Amino acid sequence: MTARERIAGNVAGYVDDRTGAAKWMKKNLTKVFPDHWSFLLGEIALYSFVILLLSGTFLTFWFDPSMKEVVYNGSYEPLQGIKMSAAYASTLDISFEVRGGLLMRQIHHWAALIFMVGIVVHLMRVFFTGAFRKPREFNWIIGVGLLTLGIVEGFLGYSLPDDLLSGTGIRIAEAIIQALPIVGSYLSYFAFGGAFPGELFISRIYTVHILLLPGIFLALITVHLMLVWYQKHTQFPGPGRTENNVVGYPLMPVYMAKAGGFFFIVFGVTAFLGAVASINPVWLYGPYTPGQVSAGSQPDWYMGWLDGLVRMAPPLETYLFGYTVSWNILIPGLILPGIMFTGLALYPFIESWATGDKREHHLLDRPRNAPNRTAIGAMALTFTLVALINGGNDLIATTFDLTINQMMWFSRIAIIVLPPIAFVVTKRLCLSLQRADRDLVLHGRETGRLVRMPNGEFIEVHEPISAEKAWLLTSHEQLAPLELPEHDGAGVRRPGALKNKLRNRISRATAVAVPKATETERRELEGHH
């Protein structure tokens, strides 16, 4: 034993005496993690969160969240002598007087955008592979919670500098609060400490942004990761992979090196963006005042779909016994997003109700093998994408020589018409891919080589696929549709008949699939070839 080993042993012993750490360290250092690039998407979000904490802490050392009016006296000449809030002035100071300040501001904001992108692509991966199924429903709900809170946290974050663009965003948020029936104006006056914009709002959202929400994030992310750890990560189907094992690499040293390395990759790419691409140039926007606004005012991308929904809303307002209800704000701003996020959160339960599948799943689905789910996902994405595009309709109009009027009408119609089309097209695409898989297994790979037979016939040579590939293409389950009884033994209609009928219908739609190739069929065909 070398000296270094002896010292390390002593230290480890010291800690273990007091915590019993050796036992669970031993077990966890050899924990196996499956290796696929799409499993790193959640890590993009996780590491971006760490980067946000680090860069954010840096910024808090100089940022002043006060809305007290000051006169700017820094080095940026076009704002010299202009009255502005201390929050805006301190943001200018961070950008121009603190070395590395502008870089850290930009890294912080780029990291926020990448954080949300990471969450969304991770969500898409989890959804389309069915990783939210039992036992991972809790983790899915936590994930949806992280998505929602991330949107709020980002909005509050870029509103802190109190510039013209983000101040406009806060004005719009205040209008949503104010529009709430009965309590709206009260909630608004409580949130802003009086009339808009007041003098308290920025310092209040500062507390939420640097303390409350990060605390909630830390807790949720910890539970999220612990669940993944404890339940073990899912894996793609393939040779040697079953519902009862995990095939991959051990935490120490491979996974630590790769995952740890990826943290530095994410940080490096974020720093690269912060170095070469300007983001949120608040000195150009000017300080916020309610009497000014810029053409082309948009929120950050993860709220663009909300803005798009608000823009395309019909001008509906009703007056109930003299009281005003602004449907043109409530529907796109609260009701529709509420339905979307609730549906998202409840999806695992909806799907298991529809398929009747209540078993554990640790093997992922290839998206083509769950055509209904993939089509629903495509439909939801289409809906959100149309809304997102409409959020930038004025910039799109000027860039592509269209009119905002055309864009608005296109969006109003497309958001209703395109999602069902996306559903049908995606489902058909999935079934086509299933058919292609089946053909591949039964007939082998088309090599493109043509051979002329002695009798004059031309055939294309097919190469049989490997056993591993054949397994990959046929290992998935194809559930039979539910057949829940609508009548009891004596033929009398049961009380839950309508629900069962609906469930049967839905599960039939879900179970539509191209039957997978079997060994029996392969052998039969071999005779022909």
Place this chain on the structure above:
Amino acid sequence: MSNEIELIKDPGLPAHVHRRADTDPKAALRAERQVAILFGLSALGTLILITSYIFIKDDVFIFIPIMGDTNLHQLGIGMGMAIALFCIGAGLIHWAKTLMPDEEVIAQRHEFRSDDEDREEFVKTVKAGASVAGLGRRPLIKRTLGAALGLSALTPVLLLRDLGPLPGDDLKKTNWKKGTRLVTDPGDRPIRPEDLEVGAVAQTLPEFPAGKVRHLDDVAKDAVLLIRLRPEEFNLDAERLSWTHEGIIAFSKICSHMGCAVALYEQQTKHLLCPCHQSTFDVTRAAKVIFGPAARPLPQLNITVDEEGYLVAAAPFNEAVGPSFWGRLT
């Protein structure tokens, strides 16, 4: 022959394919050197960062293709940091990929479900504990505990009362009163009708008496847009027409939809556009909404001139300005 359909079988994990570095010591050395170079590049990145931070002033600009004139200080510390971080990551990953063992390991999953015995024990423990606590047998405790906890939940709600004042009718009042002069924003200069040509606009605010400070809260309700048209271009009823003066019409600049400043005046179409959600208002018809999500026209301000010939408000707004709220019409 059996009628059973036989499914394709799992061939098991494929045979392990060795990497070059596994079998060829020269390849392994090469991989090691590559990892070392990456870590070295990272160190170089940090050096660039430090040098740029200390020695490059922040007013030096150099030309970079695609990006144009770029701040060298910013680029130096940013790229230095990016290289430093990225190359550590690349080195770690390359090390793991080429030199660390890459034979796949299989671990077994275990059922999460506790066995029936444990579940029964759990239920028994909870039931026993609950019965020993005696909540069931002692309804007085249960009820008073419920009352105590329920009441105490009101305390945080109460403590937040002073977050802000009650709105009262604050949302329905602005600083515009009969006789208040319209002044330019910025500049605070009073305006005469002759100052505006046909087709002109002016951003205005109510005149504040000397000593009274105008806050952003005031601007958020008081901002008014003046537009001059030819009187015959108006399409208004008699009352609203009387609120104009010599073709000059005044509207609240705060959008009736969600409160953005509406001042995009299209001179030829006589339309006002709000840039936030593209609500469009027709100035000739008292800012009637002709497109977009706004549900109400912009409130019109009744204007006239005072004895000195300056434009003044003839009366306060006849309705609340800005976005809608529940009690707006009551």
Place this chain on the structure above:
Amino acid sequence: MKRLSRLRRHRAAGPVLLIFALFTIGTTFQVASAVNAETTLVADRSAAIEEGKQLFLKGCSSCHGLNAEGAEIAPSLIGVGAASVDFQVGTGRMPMADMSQQAMRKEPVYTPEQVYALAMYVASLAPGPEIPTDEKLNYERDGSVAEGGELFRTNCAMCHNFAGQGGALTKGKYAPTVMGVEPKHIYEAMITGPQSMPVFSDKTITPEEKLSMIKWIKSVEAEPQLGGAALGRVGPVTEGLLVWTLGIGLLIGCAVWLATKAR
């Protein structure tokens, strides 16, 4: 030999004489032309009006009418002033290339002298806003950048965007970018209110305030990118596009590299 004769025969006599001659001719010409400018301008004006009228009849009357009285497809030019013509024709907007939603800025068809002639002709029809002189446009001296920024954000940003990049109006019209526009044309646009743009009267935005705005516009135009590539100076839309293309592209690329087996 007499001193002058000796000097005349000096080696450097030729070059010195040349320089003296050039200097004399140059300064004489400057003085003369300056003096003549005043008088030639007056004399030029009536010649310009006549030339302008001919140019107008040839290139503008088909839409604007033989007496600039306007028609169905083009407004009357009586009273629009020299400033309007200098702006519209000087920025190439007029003659209009196609009868679409609005006149686009393009390479001017007429030379500066012809533009002047047209402007003088239209100004002769009825009084209207005049072309601002250079003295009146000395924004470096008379303008304040910070004040100009405040004025721009209050009066212009809602159409032209916070950095003067332009913005959308209804039905396909747009407020163009104010970058790369001559100060004279910016001033003229403000006082004449071309097409959809409203008029900004000198009493509500004083000439000094207008110069401040021009000074701010020029300072933003010259301002180098302080944080990196500006991505168009249009705000979060292009920033979001960048993360969804370059940002996630780089990251997924690295992830794929990470998970791929080494050779």
